[in-house]
Amino acid sequence: MKAFEQLSDADFKRTILNALRLLGILTAIAAPLLYWKLGWKSAVLLLVGAVISGSGLWEWLRLMTAVMARMDAGAVAKPLGMVLLGFFLRLGLTVVLLYVSLKFLDGSVYALAAGLGLGVFCLTVEGVRLMKAWTV
Numbered sequence: 001m002k003a004f005e006q007l008s009d010a011d012f013k014r015t016i017l018n019a020l021r022l023l024g025i026l027t028a029i030a031a032p033l034l035y036w037k038l039g040w041k042s043a044v045l046l047l048v049g050a051v052i053s054g055s056g057l058w059e060w061l062r063l064m065t066a067v068m069a070r071m072d073a074g075a076v077a078k079p080l081g082m083v084l085l086g087f088f089l090r091l092g093l094t095v096v097l098l099y100v101s102l103k104f105l106d107g108s109v110y111a112l113a114a115g116l117g118l119g120v121f122c123l124t125v126e127g128v129r130l131m132k133a134w135t136v
Helices: 009-038 040-071 080-104 109-135
Strands: none
Touching: 009 040, 009 109, 040 080, 040 109, 080 109
């Protein structure tokens, strides 16, 4: 059993990477089902939402890794400015991608919302797994 204080940066990184893997698996399962049931436009909207969600998790990992490296004494840290620039560029690209996909794809908006929510769902599942590891 690990105490909360014993969680390392590697545990955090592993949790985010597992959430990204789960996101990819769920997207690979859900996209063909949506294609079959609602058409290709809805499947593409799900993929757009999943890509946005996955990129958010990836940027969160990069940002937290840079912050934790700065907090650790003696660690060589990436310049935080470049990480923040990438973070804000991703936010801008997200807005553009959402606008373009909603404007030109006449699919189900619920499919897009499901793709966006997949990241939160996957991170929640991995968080529950991590909490289970603390208590077992």
